[in-house]
Amino acid sequence: MTVTKRQELLFIYETKDCNPNGDPLDENKPRTDPETGVATVTDVRIKRTIRDYLHKVKEHEILVRDTVNSEGYLKDGKGRCEDFFGAAGISEKETITSLVSKVEKVILEKCIDVRLFGCTLPVEHGTGTKAKKSSIRLTGPVQFNGFNRSLHRIAPILVQGTAGFASTKQATQKSFREDHIVPYACIAAYGVVNEIAARSTGLTDDDVTLLLEGLWNGTESLISRSKMGHQPLMLMRITYNDGYRVGDLAGRIKLISEKEDIQIRSLNDYSIDVTVLVDSIVAAKGKIESIEVKQDDRLKFRDTGEECLFAKIQRLNEITINPLPNIG
Structure with a gap:
């Protein structure tokens, strides 16, 4: 409840x-x-x-924790956000508004620390000049x-x-x-x-x-x-x-x-x-x-x-x- x-x-x-x-x-x-x-x-x-x-x-899954990429380096916020693209069903043609909405829903379901403390998470989809950028902002209760x-x-x-x-x-x-x-x-x-x-x-x-x-x-x-x-x-x-x-x-x-x-x-x-x-x-x-x-x-x-x-x-x-x- x-x-x-x-x-x-x-x-x-x-x-x-x-x-x-x-x-x-x-x-x-x-x-x-x-x-x-x-x-x-x-x-x-x-x-x-x-x-x-x-x-x-x-x-429990925690959003704010150390995770590494395939090269062994610590992921930044955008990299951590991408960890949830699969569960969110993000496609290559996803609009940035839809992407933010879907990822936000998934991290709230999966990550107890987001439900507790909120988060500010950068979102980026695509590469180079065509990359779409935004952020997820949730105030923690x-x-x-x-x-x-x-x-x-x-x-x-x-x-x-x-x-x-x-x-x-x-x-x-x-x-x-x-x-x-x-x-x-x-x-x-x-x-x-x-x-x-x-x-x-x-x-x-x-x-x-x-x-x-x-x-x-x-x-x-x-x-x-x-x-x-x-x-x-x-x-x-x-x-x-x-x-x-x-x-x-x-x-x-x-x-x-x-x-x-x-x-x-x-x-x-x-x-x-x-x-x-x-x-x-x-x-x-x-x-x-x-x-x-x-x-x-x-x-x-x-x-x-x-x-x-x-x-x-x-x-x-x-x-x-x-x-x-x-x-x-």
């Missing part, structure tokens, strides 16, 4: 001794806010985690903040070590490597599922369930050297009755610790104050259809000074909080 209700997502996770999101234009150093010193993670990184999980684990932030300042460090191999044929010893890592970060990401945009991509409730699974399990499964150390801590979905949303869920929580921010190294060093968030939820309870939560029991929340699991917060007693399905 196509999504008909607006939803908000709050995802809290920790990273230890790794690089939450490297900047390829700055030696792959961890992204940070230069003014506040907090770590930042882009929506692109979060969507990559979800896409990889859905493709590699759930075996699921969006995350462009920059999702840690709840505290971090201090990246440079780690040097020995590489696995020599750098040249004539070398007599192995080369050295440098890694930029963050000792610890607790990061809060915010997302929205928009029911209006869902109509144009055909996003279903089952697709959103897979999104949530990919967000939690995909983060837990990150295994590359730079990403090993990710652990999901809490995922909450609020579903509304009438298009309302509280907004900026991540901005309504704050980390509390007796330690300096850059000294934080584990869950034992802090708790998360959700008083403002709970205030907002209580004020909107008449517009909320449901709240679902998955939480690592080690994560400590505080509401008006009282420590408890999120689902056990006293002020939310009048709102049913259910566990998220198919996660963990």
Whole structure:
């Protein structure tokens, strides 16, 4: 069934001794806010985690992934688009308008990431001066903040070590490597599922369930050297009755610790104050259809000074909080 209700997502996770999101234009150093010193993670990184999980684990087709041509080179957008010409039944005499319509229909049917996140895909048919060009543009109903932030300042460090191999044929010893890592970060990401945009991509409730699974399990499964150390801590979905949303869920929580921010190294060093968030939820309870939560029991929340699991917060007693399905 196509999504008909607006939803908000709050995802809290920790990273230890790794690089939450490297900047390829700055030696792959961890992204940070230069003014506040907090770590930042882009929506692109979060969507990559979800896409990889859905493709590699759930075996769903993904539009935005690395594919190669017959010569072994990475395909560009036009080349990736051509992968769907066969399924779309594109003929040599196809008009560009018809081609766009047919390919759009096929990628929406086949590619779950397009139904979730939308796409901008260049389309070209023919060669040389006779080539017909256009593009497919679909607004994704699921969006995350462009920059999702840690709840505290971090201090990246440079780690040097020995590489696995020599750098040249004539070398007599192995080369050295440098890694930029963050000792610890607790990061809060915010997302929205928009029911209006869902109509144009055909996003279903089952697709959103897979999104949530990919967000939690995909983060837990990150295994590359730079990403090993990710652990999901809490995922909450609020579903509304009438298009309302509280907004900026991540901005309504704050980390509390007796330690300096850059000294934080584990869950034992802090708790998360959700008083403002709970205030907002209580004020909107008449517009909320449901709240679902998955939480690592080690994560400590505080509401008006009282420590408890999120689902056990006293002020939310009048709102049913259910566990998220198919996660963990």
